[in-house]
Amino acid sequence: MKRRASVVVIGGGISGLSIAYNLAKLGLDDVVVVEKRYLGSGSTGKCGTGIRQQFTTKEHIMLMKESVKLWEKLSEELGRDVGYRQTGYLWLIRDEEELSVFKENVNIQNKYGVPSRIINVEEALEIVPYLNPEVFIAAAFCHKDGKASPFKTVNAYYEAGRRLGVEYYTYTEVRGMVVENGRIRKVITSRGDIETDKVVNVAGAGARKIGEMVGVNIPVENYRHHIVVTEPFQEFVKPMVIRGKLYFTQTERGGIIGGIDMPEKPDQPLRARLDFLEVFATNLVKVMPILKNVNILRQWAGYYVMTKDNHPILGEAEKLEGFYIAAGFSGHGFMMGPIVGKLIAELIMYGKPSVPIDALRLERFERGELIYERAVIG
Amino acid sequence: MKIVCRCEDITYEEILEAIRSGYTDIESLKRKLNFGMGPCRGRICIPIIVKILARELGKSVEEVGYPSERPPIIPLPLGILANGEDREEKS
Numbered sequence: 001m002k003r004r005a006s007v008v009v010i011g012g013g014i015s016g017l018s019i020a021y022n023l024a025k026l027g028l029d030d031v032v033v034v035e036k037r038y039l040g041s042g043s044t045g046k047c048g049t050g051i052r053q054q055f056t057t058k059e060h061i062m063l064m065k066e067s068v069k070l071w072e073k074l075s076e077e078l079g080r081d082v083g084y085r086q087t088g089y090l091w092l093i094r095d096e097e098e099l100s101v102f103k104e105n106v107n108i109q110n111k112y113g114v115p116s117r118i119i120n121v122e123e124a125l126e127i128v129p130y131l132n133p134e135v136f137i138a139a140a141f142c143h144k145d146g147k148a149s150p151f152k153t154v155n156a157y158y159e160a161g162r163r164l165g166v167e168y169y170t171y172t173e174v175r176g177m178v179v180e181n182g183r184i185r186k187v188i189t190s191r192g193d194i195e196t197d198k199v200v201n202v203a204g205a206g207a208r209k210i211g212e213m214v215g216v217n218i219p220v221e222n223y224r225h226h227i228v229v230t231e232p233f234q235e236f237v238k239p240m241v242i243r244g245k246l247y248f249t250q251t252e253r254g255g256i257i258g259g260i261d262m263p264e265k266p267d268q269p270l271r272a273r274l275d276f277l278e279v280f281a282t283n284l285v286k287v288m289p290i291l292k293n294v295n296i297l298r299q300w301a302g303y304y305v306m307t308k309d310n311h312p313i314l315g316e317a318e319k320l321e322g323f324y325i326a327a328g329f330s331g332h333g334f335m336m337g338p339i340v341g342k343l344i345a346e347l348i349m350y351g352k353p354s355v356p357i358d359a360l361r362l363e364r365f366e367r368g369e370l371i372y373e374r375a376v377i378g
Numbered sequence: 379m380k381i382v383c384r385c386e387d388i389t390y391e392e393i394l395e396a397i398r399s400g401y402t403d404i405e406s407l408k409r410k411l412n413f414g415m416g417p418c419r420g421r422i423c424i425p426i427i428v429k430i431l432a433r434e435l436g437k438s439v440e441e442v443g444y445p446s447e448r449p450p451i452i453p454l455p456l457g458i459l460a461n462g463e464d465r466e467e468k469s
Contacts, residue, residue, distance in 0.1 A: 153411075231453060
């Protein structure tokens, strides 16, 4: 294990791997990633695979617009297929009231250059056959949204980072940090200490705990969400389909992956719930009756790390120089991974990222400058 | 060519290659190759792959361990489960 590093990245999910890769790409040859379990073992590897720009705030839309540009070239950049497919997001609209909200959302998205549009039921059925036309009156569609494989993306970032000299310590836990005269001096891990003056807290569901180690309060709460995957079959559900709190699509291998929001208290252990399967199956079969004979293969749970305004926390902590935070993605960490890695690496190397992220700093919570995102699903 | 995972057509050679390229814990290896996620639910392939990994690393099967289990134990049709609560409330 290295005893010194320019930057220690705490967390081996997509954002941590992307930050480490981008730091190495910008010229740092001694970046270390410390991961408690295996790479992608947290929310990244548990996620629903979707990548969208259909958000409702300028901050989210701009971030995701830039992230999609990176996703479009990510396989080429990393030298390995990440399973990215630009197959769109199809949002089924249930009634007139929802339709007026979606019209507003589409206006905001179009204003910032995202080509979403409202389409009718017939057009939606051309994009996804076998949808039940009785359960929606129109849809919002953005063909530039899509999906990718979390496992392939994790491995592609890992292998590309390794080629650039990034070192990865898996099954290694951060136990504390030493801070002297307002600066970080070292990170204490279960496998030894690493001297450094820059740490990135990108620990996902563990981000609050990592913050506590240095007295920085990170106001996030971990909410358990459930996901299911079915046996594979020929692909006809190409986009991510959303209706209310239900979402589903087909993975590259052909299984339906999807979920639905269930009432949960924060910090529940990642155990599966049988009642989720019933609620998911009921709603899915209603939206697409042809799926009733498809077999469910696996069910699991992962955390949405929620902030009060559903936007991530990005930036350096004002209270502690050299302590960078990329956390609280509120269910959108996978899709934002490529842009977050680029911007945090630029912030560390140049002091200024190429897309402004000032509005997303930690201190917005103390100042009461929240940004509200209403489009959170699953 | 020897097929080890019959759901995903993963060969013995692919397993060795992945282990030798750095996927040396059972969870990462599973996610690199996608074994244990098909209709057999890993009951055919996982014990074999755990043994291959143990042998390659010079460790015991206990040290290598088994990947996390995911319910249900056998595949279940969506239609059988589709009698739950209809979640129609607004976002």
